[in-house]
Amino acid sequence: MTSGTDRDASLADVGEFGLIGRISEIVAATAPGEDVLVGPGDDAAVLRVRKGHVVVSTDVMVEGRHFRRDWADAADVGARAAAQNLSDINAMGGRAQWLTVGLAAPADLPAQWALDFTRGFAEECAKVGAGLVGGDVSRADQVVVSVTAIGACTVSPVLRSGAAPGDVVAICGRQGWAAGGLAVLGRGFRSPRVLVEAYRRPEPPYDAGVVAAEAGATAMVDISDGLLAEAGHVAEASGVSIDVATASFEVPEPLLAVGQATGADPLRFILAGGDDHALLATFPADVALPDGWTRIGTVGAAPAEGAPRVTVDGASYDGPTGWSHF
Amino acid sequence: MTSGTDRDASLADVGEFGLIGRISEIVAATAPGEDVLVGPGDDAAVLRVRKGHVVVSTDVMVEGRHFRRDWADAADVGARAAAQNLSDINAMGGRAQWLTVGLAAPADLPAQWALDFTRGFAEECAKVGAGLVGGDVSRADQVVVSVTAIGACTVSPVLRSGAAPGDVVAICGRQGWAAGGLAVLGRGFRSPRVLVEAYRRPEPPYDAGVVAAEAGATAMVDISDGLLAEAGHVAEASGVSIDVATASFEVPEPLLAVGQATGADPLRFILAGGDDHALLATFPADVALPDGWTRIGTVGAAPAEGAPRVTVDGASYDGPTGWSHF
Numbered sequence: 077m078t079s080g081t082d083r084d085a086s087l088a089d090v091g092e093f094g095l096i097g098r099i100s101e102i103v104a105a106t107a108p109g110e111d112v113l114v115g116p117g118d119d120a121a122v123l124r125v126r127k128g129h130v131v132v133s134t135d136v137m138v139e140g141r142h143f144r145r146d147w148a149d150a151a152d153v154g155a156r157a158a159a160q161n162l163s164d165i166n167a168m169g170g171r172a173q174w175l176t177v178g179l180a181a182p183a184d185l186p187a188q189w190a191l192d193f194t195r196g197f198a199e200e201c202a203k204v205g206a207g208l209v210g211g212d213v214s215r216a217d218q219v220v221v222s223v224t225a226i227g228a229c230t231v232s233p234v235l236r237s238g239a240a241p242g243d244v245v246a247i248c249g250r251q252g253w254a255a256g257g258l259a260v261l262g263r264g265f266r267s268p269r270v271l272v273e274a275y276r277r278p279e280p281p282y283d284a285g286v287v288a289a290e291a292g293a294t295a296m297v298d299i300s301d302g303l304l305a306e307a308g309h310v311a312e313a314s315g316v317s318i319d320v321a322t323a324s325f326e327v328p329e330p331l332l333a334v335g336q337a338t339g340a341d342p343l344r345f346i347l348a349g350g351d352d353h354a355l356l357a358t359f360p361a362d363v364a365l366p367d368g369w370t371r372i373g374t375v376g377a378a379p380a381e382g383a384p385r386v387t388v389d390g391a392s393y394d395g396p397t398g399w400s401h402f
Numbered sequence: 403m404t405s406g407t408d409r410d411a412s413l414a415d416v417g418e419f420g421l422i423g424r425i426s427e428i429v430a431a432t433a434p435g436e437d438v439l440v441g442p443g444d445d446a447a448v449l450r451v452r453k454g455h456v457v458v459s460t461d462v463m464v465e466g467r468h469f470r471r472d473w474a475d476a477a478d479v480g481a482r483a484a485a486q487n488l489s490d491i492n493a494m495g496g497r498a499q500w501l502t503v504g505l506a507a508p509a510d511l512p513a514q515w516a517l518d519f520t521r522g523f524a525e526e527c528a529k530v531g532a533g534l535v536g537g538d539v540s541r542a543d544q545v546v547v548s549v550t551a552i553g554a555c556t557v558s559p560v561l562r563s564g565a566a567p568g569d570v571v572a573i574c575g576r577q578g579w580a581a582g583g584l585a586v587l588g589r590g591f592r593s594p595r596v597l598v599e600a601y602r603r604p605e606p607p608y609d610a611g612v613v614a615a616e617a618g619a620t621a622m623v624d625i626s627d628g629l630l631a632e633a634g635h636v637a638e639a640s641g642v643s644i645d646v647a648t649a650s651f652e653v654p655e656p657l658l659a660v661g662q663a664t665g666a667d668p669l670r671f672i673l674a675g676g677d678d679h680a681l682l683a684t685f686p687a688d689v690a691l692p693d694g695w696t697r698i699g700t701v702g703a704a705p706a707e708g709a710p711r712v713t714v715d716g717a718s719y720d721g722p723t724g725w726s727h728f
Contacts, residue, residue, distance in 0.1 A: 113455070117562075118561050118562050118639075119490040119493040119494055119623060120459035120493075120551075120553070120559075121458045122455055122456075122494070122555070123457070123458060124455055125451045125456055129448055129449065130449050130451050130456070130552075132449060132500065132502060132535060132552065133446035133447070133536060134502035134504050134537050134538050134550060136504040136505070137540070138506050138540050138542045141540065141542070142540070164446050168444070168448070170446070174458065176459075176460040176550055177460070178460050178461070178504060178548030178550075180462050210460055211460050212461045212462045212548070214463070214467065215467055216546055217543050217544050218542060220546040222504030222538070223504075224458075224460060226456075226458065226552070227446070229448070233440065235444050236445070296445075313443070
């Protein structure tokens with residue numbers, strides 16, 4: 077893919093095996109991931125598992141729904157696709173090691189897009205020492221990316237179901253920035269640039285999951301679909317209620333600016349935004365929160381019949397809480 | 403999903419979490435798979451790995467390309483999606499244990515289709531004691547299914563690259579039946595029924611991979627894209643040539659009938675057909691082939707410059723050899 081002509085080649089031009097061959101070169105040139113005995117190219121990858129437990133997660137991204145090719149370049153989309161799966165492993169208190177990608181795409185998609193996507197994907201994986209070990213490509217009407225991440229836990233995985241009344245709720249990582257960036261892009265703007273970049277290249281706190289698990293987190297989730305929505309998942313899985321205190325959040329200046337420009341309450345980006353992949357966890361009240369974690373609420377008993385699982389400043393919240401995939 | 407009204411509900415009607423909840427019920431009611439500590443519903447599944455090596459494979463199926471909803475019911479499509487991934491693990495000499503599914507689908511897809519798909523998928527997994535442990539759903543313009551299978555090998559995995567000159571080439575399982583069924587459906591017919599059923603519900607020889615590995619197979623692949631195409635993959639990965647002897651094949655009566663009706667050489671279904679997921683392997687010449695395996699050719703030295711990797715009856719073959727995904 078070095079000549080000008082090659083750069084214009086479509087997937088149909090290079091063909092399935094041409095594409096796979098070029099993807100394999102990119103993968104071979106980046107971090108292979110530890111303990112990969114056989115990488116892409118055979119019927120299956122062969123991996124050496126050192127620990128007794130593995131954690132596995134799958135996420136789907138669809139063009140026009142989770143990304144737009146005119147809003148982010150292919151490497152950014154690749155990095156985001158990796159990030160959201162690496163983040164799921166992070167949220168278990170684990171460390172991702174190996175990923176596979178199922179890519180469906182139109183025949184007229186520039187092959188360079190798929191290669192740049194792969195490069196961005198592999199770069200993001202390399203941040204945690206993980207590698208792309210396999211996948212499949214097929215023709216479809218729109219780009220659909222399905223990523224599976226496999227990781228290892230050195231401590232017991234932290235589930236959604238362990239929160240107990242009296243625990244504190246805390247988050248780690250930027251929250252609301254990506255949602256602010258998405259709002260900016262949706263209005264046809266490109267600034268504040270820091271928010272647009274936050275949307276294009278999230279920076280999940282990849283080291284925070286293991287540290288939280290070791291510190292004694294009782295429940296943990298990554299905020300991919302909205303802070304209140306994810307708090308609701310933890311509350312429901314744990315059979316508790318959660319109250320979020322808005323005074324906990326310092327609304328960053330760029331979000332204030334977007335709020336002013338769009339007439340939206342900037343706090344809504346924080347409460348309902350997802351794509352930053354911050355972590356939300358609960359800790360026993362006597363645990364000193366690890367560095368980087370901020371207390372944002374408390375865990376209460378199961379709500380009364382008909383009462384909400386999640387409240388904001390002690391009251392029902394009637395704004396959007398997150399993202400629905402249908 | 404028991405009332406008539408519910409059966410007509412779309413994915414948009416039931417919503418993402420409604421769909422996931424119902425899928426989880428189906429998964430819980432079928433074989434969970436061994437060593438699943440945490441199944442669907444958290445950020446990741448948690449699995450106990452008993453052996454030191456795991457094998458991982460991902461395959462994509464796209465509506466209109468790999469299946470049509472009017473040619474096979476949802477449970478059949480689900481079974482096929484599982485089968486092609488279970489077969490990849492089989493082709494390594496391994497046994498599949500855990501699978502995840504990324505499902506992208508239009509909002510107006512009947513939710514019942516997704517549930518029946520899941521049921522067929524889980525039933526196929528149960529044939530080998532594997533379980534569905536996670537996944538994701540999202541909205542898209544067409545149905546795209548990406549499946550990842552994770553398995554274990556008790557012997558060294560059999561790669562594509564181990565064939566040596568002098569080895570014999572053998573296959574195990576029905577071959578050409580599904581391609582015949584597809585040709586029938588493509589002409590608007592529904593018989594011979596045995597071929598249409600072979601296309602809708604392949605019956606891969608799931609026990610054959612481990613047995614071949616234990617018997618000393620030097621290379622192995624599952625025939626998902628066409629016998630000659632897959633033989634070519636083995637020949638290229640191994641740096642050898644392969645000659646296939648057509649006299650090895652007994653063309654079954656239903657394929658003869660379809661050949662007569664369509665004017666096609668029925669041997670082409672066998673040489674270029676894929677979806678049966680038969681296994682192709684090479685064995686040292688002094689190995690007695692395990693039960694169910696049929697010798698179909700021989701491995702030779704690397705071909706001369708410009709000569710084909712794979713020949714049929716000692717000569718170049720100019721018919722289709724398999725399936726291209728772009």
